[in-house]
Amino acid sequence: MNSPAKSRRSWFDWFFFDWHPAEALGAVRFYFGLGLAVYLYYQFDQNLKIDAFGAHFAFTRPIWYFGLLGIDTNIPWISFAVMPLLLIACLFFAFGKWTKPAIIAIIIGIFYMKGVRDSFSGDVHHREIPIFAILILFLFSKCDRMFGIDARKKGWAPIENWEASWPLRAMQIYIAMFYFWALVAKVRLSGLDWFTGGGRIQEVLISRALRDGFTPTGEVVNLSLGWELAQQPQLVWFFGALVFVFELFFPLILLVRDWRIKLVMLIGAAIFHLSNYALMNVQFFLYPFVFVTFFNMAEFHRWLKSKVRLRRAAPAEA
Amino acid sequence: MSKRSVKRFIALYFLIFFGAIFLRVDYFPLSWVPMYGYHLAGESVTASIGDKSERERGFAAQRANGERLFISADDLNVPNANFRRLYHQRAFNNGPPQDDRERAALIAFNRWWYETLVGPDPRLNRRYHMQLLDSVNRTFGYGPNDPQRIVRLEAALDHATFDRDAVASGDLSKPTIERRVAIITEQGGFLRKGDKIIPMPNSRERETVE
Numbered sequence: 143m144n145s146p147a148k149s150r151r152s153w154f155d156w157f158f159f160d161w162h163p164a165e166a167l168g169a170v171r172f173y174f175g176l177g178l179a180v181y182l183y184y185q186f187d188q189n190l191k192i193d194a195f196g197a198h199f200a201f202t203r204p205i206w207y208f209g210l211l212g213i214d215t216n217i218p219w220i221s222f223a224v225m226p227l228l229l230i231a232c233l234f235f236a237f238g239k240w241t242k243p244a245i246i247a248i249i250i251g252i253f254y255m256k257g258v259r260d261s262f263s264g265d266v267h268h269r270e271i272p273i274f275a276i277l278i279l280f281l282f283s284k285c286d287r288m289f290g291i292d293a294r295k296k297g298w299a300p301i302e303n304w305e306a307s308w309p310l311r312a313m314q315i316y317i318a319m320f321y322f323w324a325l326v327a328k329v330r331l332s333g334l335d336w337f338t339g340g341g342r343i344q345e346v347l348i349s350r351a352l353r354d355g356f357t358p359t360g361e362v363v364n365l366s367l368g369w370e371l372a373q374q375p376q377l378v379w380f381f382g383a384l385v386f387v388f389e390l391f392f393p394l395i396l397l398v399r400d401w402r403i404k405l406v407m408l409i410g411a412a413i414f415h416l417s418n419y420a421l422m423n424v425q426f427f428l429y430p431f432v433f434v435t436f437f438n439m440a441e442f443h444r445w446l447k448s449k450v451r452l453r454r455a456a457p458a459e460a
Numbered sequence: 461m462s463k464r465s466v467k468r469f470i471a472l473y474f475l476i477f478f479g480a481i482f483l484r485v486d487y488f489p490l491s492w493v494p495m496y497g498y499h500l501a502g503e504s505v506t507a508s509i510g511d512k513s514e515r516e517r518g519f520a521a522q523r524a525n526g527e528r529l530f531i532s533a534d535d536l537n538v539p540n541a542n543f544r545r546l547y548h549q550r551a552f553n554n555g556p557p558q559d560d561r562e563r564a565a566l567i568a569f570n571r572w573w574y575e576t577l578v579g580p581d582p583r584l585n586r587r588y589h590m591q592l593l594d595s596v597n598r599t600f601g602y603g604p605n606d607p608q609r610i611v612r613l614e615a616a617l618d619h620a621t622f623d624r625d626a627v628a629s630g631d632l633s634k635p636t637i638e639r640r641v642a643i644i645t646e647q648g649g650f651l652r653k654g655d656k657i658i659p660m661p662n663s664r665e666r667e668t669v670e
Contacts, residue, residue, distance in 0.1 A: 154467065188539045196537035200598035202550060202591045206487050215598070218537060256488065262542035263549070264588075265556040266488060274489040275477055282461075282469060308466050312473065323481050323493040330484075331565055332499040339628050342499035345669040348632065349507040352620060353544070356509070363512070373630040 158311045159304035161399075162438060167306035168238065168289025169439035171280060175236025177431030178248070178273065179229050184428055185269055186228075186255040189221040203264030205257045216258055224254050235280075238290010245281045249274065269426060275316045276432060283309035289440065311396075313435040318393045321411070325389035337382045340375040347372035350422045368421040381417075388414060401437055408433040484570050486558055498561035505627050506668050508548050509618040509637070515547055521596075522612040531610070536599055550588040551615035551642040553649060553660045554668060559583060583664040589642060589649040613644040619668065 198215045201208070208214070228251035234244035252270050260266045284301045287293055328336045336342045351362045351369035362369045371378060388410065395407050412430040419427035461469065480490035518532030533543035549555070559582040563574060593613055602609035620635035641652040642660070649660030661667065 155463075158466075158470065159463070188541055191539045192537045193534075197535065197599055199536050199538050200595045202546065202588070202595045203556070216537070253488075259539075259542075260488075262538050263545035263556065264559075265545060266486075266558055268491055268493065268495055271489055271491045271493075278473070304463065308470065312470055315474070316477065319478070320493055324495060324497070326481070327492055327494040327497040328499075331494060331497045331561055335501055336497065336499045338501070340630075342496060344627065345499070345505055345507075346496060348505060348622070348627075349669045352507045353510045353548075355511045355618075363510075369632075373632050375628060375630045 155304075158308040160307065162303070162307040162310050163440070164301050164303050164306045165288060165440035166438040167283060167285050167301070167310060168287070168293065169443050170310060170435055170437075171238065171241070171285040172236050172289055172443070173434040173439050174276070174280075174432070175232050177428075177434065179232035179236070181273070181428045181431055182228055182232065182248075182252065182255070183225070185425070186221070186225060186259060189218075189255055189258050190225060192218050194219045194222045199262060201261035204261040205266060207253065208257045208261055213257065213261075216262070221255060221258055224251055227251060228255065238286055238292050241286035241290060241292065242281060245277055249277055249281075267425075269429070272317060272320055272429075272432060276313050276435065279309045279312050279316075285309065310435055313432075314396055317432055317435065318396050321389045321392040325386065337379070337386060340372070340378040341382055343382050343385075344372050344375060344378045346422050347378070353423075365421065365423060371421060385414070395436070404436050408436060483573065484562075484566065486562065494558075494561055498557065498564060500665060501624070503624055504621050505624065506619055506621045508552075508668055509620050510544070510548065511618070514616065515544060518543075519547070519551070519596075520614040520616075521610050523607070524609050524611045525607040531596060531613070536596065546592055547615050548617060549668075549670065550592045551613065551644060552617070552640070552651070552668070553586055553589045553642070553662065554666045554670070555582060555586060555588050557670060560666060581664075586662050589644045589660055593644045593646070611646050613642075615642045616640070617642075 196218060198217055200215050201213075204214050228248060231244045231247035231251060234240050235248060252274065256267075256270050284305050287298050287301045288306075292298070328342075332342065340347075347365075347368045351365045351372065353365075354363040357363055371381075392407070392411065395404060398404050398407070408430065411433070415424075415426045415429055418424035477490065481492040484492045484494075486492055486494060516532060518530045518535065521529050521531045523529070533540055536543070538546070545556075563571070563581040563583065566574065593610065596613065597603075597606075597609050600608070600610070617640055619638050619640050621638065622632060622635045626632065626634065638653060643650040643652060643657070644660075650657050651660055
């Protein structure tokens with residue numbers, strides 16, 4: 143009979159070490175890296191919508207680490223220099239060339255670009271928080287050992303399954319719990335009032351729809367769908383209830399092995415983000431790219447390659 | 461790393477990232493994920509009604525030498541989304557959402573560490589409008605005795621107030637519209653509401669929803 147210590151160890155092994163094959167980690171790194179380049183560009187392109195050699199704006203409320211470093215003004219051209227470096231680092235990371243230094247470069251780039259974007263007016267956004275947590279796991283994993291340029295050129299030996307599995311499982315926990323903690327935060331701050339009637343969602347719908355005012359004919363300039371929804375409190379309540387159920391039960395995905403069930407759950411999460419964008423301009427809509435961490439992307443990659451090959455072969459046969 | 465080291469790493473990793481949730485840390489890269497979690501139901505819902513053309517023209521300003529001008533996002537070299545926050549929120553002495561929620565409903569231990577390590581509740585000394593004036597002058601390099609310095613900024617914005625019952629029934633057709641002008645001077649901030657000029661509101665809870 144197993145001792146309690148042994149069975150605890152077995153559960154840990156089952157949960158963290160026995161979930162993904164070795165090939166999955168490198169393939170996830172590849173697709174995550176490509177998505178990351180797009181995601182970060184979209185998050186920080188705002189820093190480039192100013193004159194590179196124009197005024198050096200004195201930040202109203204520098205982010206905490208800018209405060210510590212004494213960075214209190216924006217030197218615009220630096221963002222124009224950092225952005226391409228950040229994107230190149232994402233590509234190096236994706237293609238597995240100098241992978242670990244690339245991760246460090248990405249993290250530094252995120253800190254800088256986020257610091258600039260959030261220090262103008264002091265609103266600190268949360269869109270880079272899960273990305274940072276995931277990059278830390280890539281940094282401490284053997285994600286560079288397979289499915290990359292360095293791995294191929296240097297002829298590194300394949301890693302073991304458990305070495306690929308634990309970082310992916312840890313990423314999945316972080317991503318899944320992010321939704322759950324968001325629900326806990328709502329309840330901690332506002333109780334169930336957050337959901338009562340139209341609740342907080344209806345207020346955000348109203349304020350976001352009015353941001354750019356009305357047209358001469360009385361329509362809101364932007365987010366007209368959100369404005370319409372704000373006038374349907376029962377529907378808003380229903381969506382609020384859906385958010386509650388979604389955020390409460392999303393961590394169950396951590397116990398699902400079947401990729402089809404996972405795909406359905408993650409499509410639901412993606413719809414949640416897209417709806418938030420369409421209705422309230424919440425800029426998390428590209429965030430679903432992180433969901434690649436839930437799948438064996440090596441299998442997907444093989445499937446994609448076979449499709450591409452078939453498509454290329456078809457005209458030749460014809 | 462051996463399996464044993466990995467287990468230790470995972471434990472440390474989640475101790476840090478999930479420990480921040482217990483402690484309600486919201487400083488990048490740690491967060492307890494509060495985003496839109498703060499909701500305080502009042503008697504009414506007040507939201508600002510933006511006007512892109514007015515915003516593009518920028519703050520009405522006055523120099524110490526009496527010259528009048530407009531200061532736009534282009535003059536300050538600030539992205540439009542950030543300028544909107546400066547114009548709609550900071551000028552009216554409303555801070556970023558994280559300041560509103562940081563100390564709300566804290567348990568005693570978390571209140572203790574926040575007050576010991578971070579400082580007092582940011583809502584107790586709101587002077588976002590004065591930070592804005594200071595920031596404008598520093599951007600242009602104007603010192604405290606410079607005759608070119610900006611001594612007055614104004615931001616005008618309509619505000620819509622919806623009765624709570626009307627919001628609950630989904631009737632958003634008849635809000636009370638009020639023109640408000642934030643007036644920021646070296647001596648302090650004021651708010652013009654219709655014909656009245658009052659000191660800039662400094663209460664803990666903001667009136668306008670964001």
